[in-house]
Amino acid sequence: MLKHFKERIHFYSGRIRDGRLHEFIAQTLWLYSYVTRYKWQIAAYTLIGLTGTATSLISSIISKDMVDIITGHQTGALVKTFCLFIGFSIGNIIVAQLSSYISNMISLRVDTDIKADIFDKMLVTDWEELSNYHTGDLMTRWSSDASTISNGVLNWVPNLVIYTVKFVSSFAVVIYYDPAFALVAMLGIPVSIVMSRSMLKRIQDNNRNAAQINARMAGFNQETFSNMQTIKAFDLLKVYSMRLRQYQREYRDMKTAYLRLGMLTGIIMSLVGIVVSYSCYALGIYRVWSGAISYGTMTLFLSLANSLTGTLNNLISLVPTAISITTSAGRLMDILSMPKEDYSGREEAAHFYESHRRDGLSVVLKDISYTYHNGRCVFDNACFEAHPHRIAAIVGPSGEGKTSLLRIILALLKPQSGSMCLQAGSDSLAITPSVRQLFSYVPQGNTMFSGTIAENMRAVKPDATDDEIEEALRMACAWDFVNACEDGIYSRIGERGLGFSEGQSQRLSIARALIRHSPILLLDEATSALDEDTENNILTNIMQDSYPRTCIVTTHRPNVLRICSCVYRISDRKCIRQ
Ligand SMILES: Nc1ncnc2c1ncn2[C@@H]1O[C@H](COP(=O)(O)OP(=O)(O)OP(=O)(O)O)[C@@H](O)[C@H]1O
Structure with missing residues (x-):
């Protein structure tokens, strides 16, 4: 009897040591919170x-x-x-x-x-x-x-x-x-x-x-x-x-x-x-x-x-x-149990934007260093700036860190050191997930949702009128082919843009980003499938728009660089202004 008791004690202490009992208790407590609810x-x-x-x-x-x-x-x-x-x-x-x-x-x-x-x-x-x-x-x-x-x-x-x-x-x-x-x-x-x-x-x-x-x-x-x-x-x-x-x-x-x-x-x-x-x-x-x-x-x-x-x-x-x-x-x-993003500053971000809506917002990154969890260091004390009514281009060889920089700006990745903020005159606001509401982002690849073109546009701006949708489509050089469709803006898009060419889907994605009227627009090789003229027209439209937008594009195309106000080359974990 005593031997059996000792064996039991040994068994449970072993479980506590290897953490299984501790895990079981933690899981039960977690479930208990639902039981009480x-x-x-x-x-x-x-x-x-x-x-x-x-x-x-x-x-x-x-x-x-x-x-x-x-x-x-x-x-x-x-x-x-x-x-x-x-x-x-x-x-x-x-x-x-x-x-x-x-x-x-x-x-x-x-x-x-x-x-x-x-x-x-x-x-x-x-x-x-x-x-x-x-x-x-x-x-x-x-x-x-x-x-x-x-x-x-x-x-x-x-x-x-x-x-x-x-x-x-x-x-x-x-x-x-x-x-x-x-x-x-x-x-x-x-x-x-x-x-x-x-x-x-x-x-x-x-x-x-x-x-x-x-x-x-x-x-x-x-x-x-x-x-x-x-x-x-x-x-x-x-x-x-x-x-x-x-x-x-x-x-x-x-x-x-x-x-x-x-x-x-x-x-x-x-x-x-x-x-x-x-x-x-x-x-x-x-x-x-x-x-x-x-x-x-x-x-x-x-x-x-x-x-x-x-x-x-x-x-x-x-x-x-x-x-x-x-x-x-x-x-x-x-x-x-993974870390959560902090959205507690949403109101402050909205207020910051309202106070500076007229002049727009700059993006300023100072001495940022970032290493992915797998140990790949992409930035070491890198600096970057982009300003309203301008297009800042990010260039560099494939795999050097262009998309990673956009993810950092979007606060999807958190730099291990350095600071990043939105600036308007002498006011500044740290970039956190709460600030993401002020961005529009067109990532690489086809990101259209299945549904109509109008539904895609209203996914980011629910109260957008048909006229506003048309205006955004015109700016993204997408109006001609949308208008030629039998159902116009109510034409259906299949899963991942099915039914439209890669270049057409890119233009629809850009229109969706523009209709949101965000002070900061991020385009990740968003015009890579377009011919030079169309690409030129879209970027010129964005530049000439009266809305004070700060535009950041990543690109491999020299054509884009001619339109941009400043160019940053990513090399050796730094952003070098050219
Ligand atoms: N989620 C991730 N986890 C770990 N490493 C990553 C991750 N995403 C990217 N990397 C690494 O970070 C580096 C930079 O990748 P990134 O996508 O920023 O390059 P890029 O300059 O945009 O490339 P491309 O021009 O080909 O799109 C690459 O070496 C890549 O291997």
């Missing part, structure tokens, strides 16, 4: 479950009385008891259906609420940290892990209460009528406990493996469907088809091993259940034969014996459920 829903859920338990228990007792009246063991009004029995049976059905409806409604609300909450938290997570995860992995965590959590938060505590009450009340009724019977009904408990203990570790491993394989599969599917053109162009159909099968095989193998174990456990548990049922039958028949109990009591025992074994198994199954919920909580906590 939905305490009323959880209470309603529990109450519904308890009502079901009470009605089914009362039905069993009434059915006992009815059998006893019929067999002459008990005197009483048969018709009244029969009516009660029918009434409770119907009540049982109604309570079951109603509780299923209400619990589904609550579950739906809590599920959408928790998902929206987690979604919002993911949106404000530090961009660089978040970009370490594949989007497929993020989507799996958000959809399936968040579902596991919402289900768990809503069901686990009520189920614990309901099953415990059900077990204890059934047990109390059995003990009241015949304590010996209660002992026999409990025969299966030791086996259930031993079986579930052996399953726990495997369930934990299975949960972890399944989550990893699902994430990989989601990533693979997402990349396959969004890169169909490349896959076909390289004639990779067979390769991708085989790759999918490989992932499926891994998933199947893992699932099969788990199912086999489940089947074995199921067989053993069922055999134990049969032994317990037959023992209960045998004891019941013997007690009726010896006159110790009535037929009615025997029917009551038999129905309660099944309910006791079932409820106990349900109670035991709450342990693996808890493991799967905490595993999901851990996977979401990985994301949610």
